[in-house]
Amino acid sequence: MTRRIVRTSIQLGALICIVFLLLFILDDRFRVLPDAIHNALPAHTPGLVITDITLATCSSLNLLSSCKLDAQKWHRVEKDLYLNKGWLNHAYIHIERKKESELVETDRVILDVKVGRLDPVTSEKNQGAERWESRSGGIWLKRTSKRHASDSVKAITAVDVLFGADAVEARPGWEILDQPILLSNPGDNQEARLTVRRGPHVPIERPTVRVNKDGKFKILQVADLHLSTGLGVCRDAEPAGHNGGKCDADVRTLEFLGSVLDSEKPDLVVLSGDQVNGETAPDAQSAVFKFAEMFIKRSIPFATIFGNHDDEGSLGRLALMQLTQSLPWSLSLPGPSSVEGVGNYYVEVLSRSKSTSHSALTLYFLDTHGYSPDERQFRGYDWIKKSQIDWFKSTAQNLKNSPAHQGYHHIRMNMAFIHIPLPEYRTQEDIVQGSGTFAEPPTAPGFNSGFKQALVEENVLAVSCGHDHVNDYCALSKDPKPDLLMCYAGGSGFGGYGGYSHVIKGGYHRRVRIFEFDMDDASIKTWKRLEYGERDKRIDEMIIAQGGSVVAP
DSSP: OHHHHHHHHHHHHHHHHHHHHHHHHHHHHHOOSOHHHHTTSTTOOOSEEEEEEEEEEEETTBTTOOSOOOTTTOEEOSOOTTTTOOSSEEEEEEEEEEEGGGOOTTOOEEEEEEEOSSOHHHHSTTOTTOOOEEEGGGEEEEEEOOTTGGGSTTOEEEEEEEESTTOOOOSTTEEEOSSOOOOSSOTTOOOEEEEEEESSOOOOOOOOEEOOTTSEEEEEEEBOOOBOSSSOBOSSOSSTTGGGGOOBHHHHHHHHHHHHHHHHOOSEEEEESOOBOGGGOSSHHHHHHHHHHHHHTTTOOEEEEOOSSGGGSSSOHHHHHHHHHTSTTBOOOOOOTTSSSSOOEEEEEEOSOTTOOOEEEEEEEOOOOSBOSOTTTSOSBOOOOHHHHHHHHHHHHHHHTSHHHHTOOSOOEEEEEOSSOOGGGSOGGGEEEOSSOOOSOOOOOSSOOSHHHHHHHTTOOEEEEOSSTTOOOEEEESOSSOOOEEEEOOBOOTTSOOOOTTTSTTOOOOEEEEEEEETTTTEEEEEEEESSSSTTSOEEEEEEEETTEEOOO
């Protein structure tokens, strides 16, 4: 009896496998399965596939020209290839895209795209007898009408445009084309480059950050990158004659950042605002991808907040945050919509034991906004709002009482990052300065909303900012008891100002700040790394917390 049941089960299983295999083959050839089932098959590319790409140009002198094609057929990529800087000319990429289920026999799916003056068959090796179709702008398409070509991993499923000779892709599954689109009268505009995605959208999981086995956790704070669309123009580069006087801002900035990443090997990178130099970033997406790609290719988690320049380019704060949030290894979040600003959130650094989700360290990130909303009364810069302080205090209290915090039986630590300094940074007479340089008057808000006191009440040990590029000190308020270390990272990017050679001997060299947390003795150590000079040395190394308490400098 038992033998018969086993034999019947095996036969039934074999029959099911044969039926499934037949259905899979039939569906591959004739689409016999419903969309709900077909879309879930591993060979299927869900979403849209691209069937054509074209370039539409228009001129202010030609009233009959149009940069908008038939919207029923074409989808326009909303980026002027001249970056809205052409005196008369404009140009836009248009794509034809369809759902797989809507494809008919006459449709041809794009399998490859290239840009160049010559047919790829004649200009490149290993092209065989493939037929390429020409489009305006030097765009060449390889298309096929083969059934189910849309299920191929080679099928182009999305198209975008990035700008600059140094443009890079940061999104998984995307690749940027080597050659820029060929435009008539490009002038001094940044090169426009097609970038394409093959296959389906790759979902991104938010990374988990955890204390290392040795009990340590290292944060690299990068302040004021000031990246542009394109190579960028250096400001106040030191030394002035370095590299024969040739200086491309973003190239030099990112080379510096890459060298620090490789030598320090941080567990987390915090970008504390003004990553994008809005004035020189007519395509902010291209600037964002340049810094993000540095961390993604090294598998380093990163978190961002904004400064007063990030949203002065092509994207607003929310769009920038959504873009950054969508990238691999990003911990960035827009935060609650009920709280003023974009980028009010926290990150939990979990304990070293992978069997638990207990929090050893909490990092708070808050948006310090931009310019003062009341220049008559409070000149300069904006301040942290009451809704943000209320959110911070209620969040800190809720976390304190949560199982993730209650379950951690060692000394927990907390830290905060902002862009614009607190008013308490403002005057040398009011602080006890530790290591570093007080080279320029801190441009803190004129109105004090009381955030420093909230940080102290919720046992935050240190807060670090950017904004004032040539300040790089850590300091305490002149209180009887040390309560909160206030640090500057120092400016890292050559697209932002430096200088101050009348205060700093030899002028200002770009730098970044490192915080190393040791959970075994609840201590925090900090130091800086320079772009020029003593590049391999820890500059101004000091302990700012010990046993879970602030240490006076």
